[in-house]
Amino acid sequence: MLSQNIVNIAYLVSAMLFIFGLKGLAHPRTAVKGNRIAALGMLVAIIATLLSSKFEWQYIILGVAIGSVFGAIAAMKVKMTAMPEMVGLFNGFGGAASVLVAGSALVAAMQYASANAPGIQMKIAIVASGIIGSVTFFGSYVAFGKLAEFLAVKWKLYPWQKIVKYGFSLIIAAGAIWFGVISYREAGTPLTIGLMLSGIAIGGLLLLKKDRFPGMNTLKVVLGILTLVLGVLVVLNPWNTMLFWVLVGTSGVLGVLLTFSIGGADMPVVIALLNSYSGLAATATGFVINNNVLIISGSLVGASGIILTNIMCKAMNRSIANVLFGVLGPTSETPSADDVYAGKIKATSAEEIAMLFDGARRVVIVPGYGMAVAQAQHAVNELANLLEQKNIDVSYAIHPVAGRMPGHMNVLLAEANVEYNKLHEMDEINPMLPQTDVALVIGANDVVNPVARTDPHSPIAGMPIIDVDKARTVVVIKRSLRPGFAGIPNPLFALDNTLMFFNDGKKAILDIISAVKES
Amino acid sequence: MDNFVMILTVFILAIFVGFEIITKVPPTLHTPLMSGSNAISGITVIGALVLAGQINSSPLAQILAFVAVIFATINVVGGFLVTDRMLKMFKKKD
Numbered sequence: 001m002l003s004q005n006i007v008n009i010a011y012l013v014s015a016m017l018f019i020f021g022l023k024g025l026a027h028p029r030t031a032v033k034g035n036r037i038a039a040l041g042m043l044v045a046i047i048a049t050l051l052s053s054k055f056e057w058q059y060i061i062l063g064v065a066i067g068s069v070f071g072a073i074a075a076m077k078v079k080m081t082a083m084p085e086m087v088g089l090f091n092g093f094g095g096a097a098s099v100l101v102a103g104s105a106l107v108a109a110m111q112y113a114s115a116n117a118p119g120i121q122m123k124i125a126i127v128a129s130g131i132i133g134s135v136t137f138f139g140s141y142v143a144f145g146k147l148a149e150f151l152a153v154k155w156k157l158y159p160w161q162k163i164v165k166y167g168f169s170l171i172i173a174a175g176a177i178w179f180g181v182i183s184y185r186e187a188g189t190p191l192t193i194g195l196m197l198s199g200i201a202i203g204g205l206l207l208l209k210k211d212r213f214p215g216m217n218t219l220k221v222v223l224g225i226l227t228l229v230l231g232v233l234v235v236l237n238p239w240n241t242m243l244f245w246v247l248v249g250t251s252g253v254l255g256v257l258l259t260f261s262i263g264g265a266d267m268p269v270v271i272a273l274l275n276s277y278s279g280l281a282a283t284a285t286g287f288v289i290n291n292n293v294l295i296i297s298g299s300l301v302g303a304s305g306i307i308l309t310n311i312m313c314k315a316m317n318r319s320i321a322n323v324l325f326g327v328l329g330p331t332s333e334t335p336s337a338d339d340v341y342a343g344k345i346k347a348t349s350a351e352e353i354a355m356l357f358d359g360a361r362r363v364v365i366v367p368g369y370g371m372a373v374a375q376a377q378h379a380v381n382e383l384a385n386l387l388e389q390k391n392i393d394v395s396y397a398i399h400p401v402a403g404r405m406p407g408h409m410n411v412l413l414a415e416a417n418v419e420y421n422k423l424h425e426m427d428e429i430n431p432m433l434p435q436t437d438v439a440l441v442i443g444a445n446d447v448v449n450p451v452a453r454t455d456p457h458s459p460i461a462g463m464p465i466i467d468v469d470k471a472r473t474v475v476v477i478k479r480s481l482r483p484g485f486a487g488i489p490n491p492l493f494a495l496d497n498t499l500m501f502f503n504d505g506k507k508a509i510l511d512i513i514s515a516v517k518e519s
Numbered sequence: 520m521d522n523f524v525m526i527l528t529v530f531i532l533a534i535f536v537g538f539e540i541i542t543k544v545p546p547t548l549h550t551p552l553m554s555g556s557n558a559i560s561g562i563t564v565i566g567a568l569v570l571a572g573q574i575n576s577s578p579l580a581q582i583l584a585f586v587a588v589i590f591a592t593i594n595v596v597g598g599f600l601v602t603d604r605m606l607k608m609f610k611k612k613d
Contacts, residue, residue, distance in 0.1 A: 067592025303537025407549025
């Protein structure tokens with residue numbers, strides 16, 4: 001057994017390792033090492049904890065074993081396109097862990113209630129852990145379900161989606177009822193009804209096939225107030241542990257409601273926000289058990305999530321309140337697709353595009369999530385390499401919301417062996433576009449829509465975009481003229497210097513590659 | 520209360536440190552940043568471990584903590600491994 005001082009010093013070391021580790025992420029060259037330094041920090045903290053006292057080992061060993069196996073399998077198997085789902089789910093696990101630790105600490109403290117009643121700090125921290133953790137867990141589950149396309153949808157689900165969707169709803173509702181009945185038998189408080197109702201509400205809401213219903217925003221506000229009131233009651237009356245579980249239940253309903261109405265385009269914001277919450281939940285848990293390393297690490301993660309949320313909001317010109325309460329920008333008088341496109345669309349062929357490249361010196365590729373859906377990233381890299389052999393300067397323009405989470409597109413391209421120094425941020429590439437011969441847009445739509453600059457009434461007004469329209473020629477690879485997430489036509493497609501290549505992303509690029517090789 | 524002020528100080532200072540180092544992470548690495556910081560938020564595992572292994576604790580407290588250990592360990596192990604996998608893909612030709 002180590003003395004408490006030595007354990008605390010070990011925690012300090014581990015906090016320092018986390019900070020050094022995150023510092024390593026400042027550059028791709030040092031990032032792998034940085035991540036490993038942070039992992040080392042975690043190992044130090046865990047070992048110090050396990051040496052800090054005498055323990056009953058069975059739950060510890062079993063829990064770590066199960067968690068490690070699941071975690072390792074998930075990390076090895078996940079596809080890079082599915083990273084947002086995985087991070088979403090993991091945010092939720094962090095939240096759940098905080099709720100459970102707070103609950104466990106409360107139950108354990110109540111056992112010795114007469115000996116050492118919890119202080120005010122612990123009580124407030126338990127409430128904070130309960131609220132933030134529960135909102136994070138259920139909010140993340142909704143984000144996961146929406147990204148994996150089985151929540152709030154009308155179409156037919158795959159068997160695994162059905163199992164997860166109905167299984168989760170059933171477990172939450174049945175679990176709350178079961179726990180409620182048992183507690184009622186033991187303690188007899190009518191509060192258990194609150195817990196059961198919350199469980200049923202969560203289970204039921206998650207089965208809805210539409211992501212909005214009338215009065216939803218009012219309900220969010222009411223539940224928010226109810227949650228705060230319950231929080232105060234828990235602080236005043238910690239002996240009643242059922243009150244805490246009711247608080248967790250209503251926070252869960254709030255978490256579901258807050259994320260349920262959020263559309264696909266706003267997902268990057270939500271994932272970043274929940275990332276921040278999972279950190280704050282860990283911080284709150286740190287205040288519960290009076291532990292510095294939890295507070296420090298949680299704050300680092302919280303800060304990271306807030307920064308990313310901000311970047312994502314700016315990239316879409318939305319505010320967080322906008323996203324959470326589902327307010328869309330002004331949507332009046334959007335011109336109809338026919339007015340914008342009629343008679344102005346010029347379709348092109350792979351051969352024509354190959355000829356364009358023949359006379360080009362600089363090409364900028366603008367990928368969107370559609371490229372990843374078509375699994376075209378490897379073909380795109382091949383084309384870029386081919387063009388470089390012809391002494392054409394090729395770079396990639398990455399909009400902050402090009403993927404489904406911050407930095408997602410960069411990972412997808414890195415997986416396809418695109419070197420990271422060729423990936424340019426929007427602010428870097430925009431000044432280069434007027435000197436660009438060909439801008440090749442593949443699977444992107446709203447992020448290159450010039451309406452964002454010109455029409456103050458458009459739903460995407462003010463959103464920063466990649467100025468591909470300023471390039472000499474724009475080639476857009478797209479299956480059809482279908483609108484993007486914003487649901488508006490894109491006048492870029494009708495410009496004089498734009499050529500449309502209607503095709504599947506991957507097939508289009510492969511055709512262009514063979515045409516370039518022949519020319 | 521003294522103790523509270525001390526850990527509050529730690530909390531506030533840590534947020535400042537967090538903002539300072541995270542703003543230096545380039546957008547290219549934002550996804551690994553999220554998965555990596557996710558793994559770091561799995562630090563809750565140490566609270567869970569203590570409560571899961573506490574001798575003479577109530578069974579309910581232990582079971583809650585046991586489930587917390589599972590969740591937090593998934594976060595830690597899965598988070599660091601997937602971040603490592605991703606970061607190794609970022610290459611530059613010389």
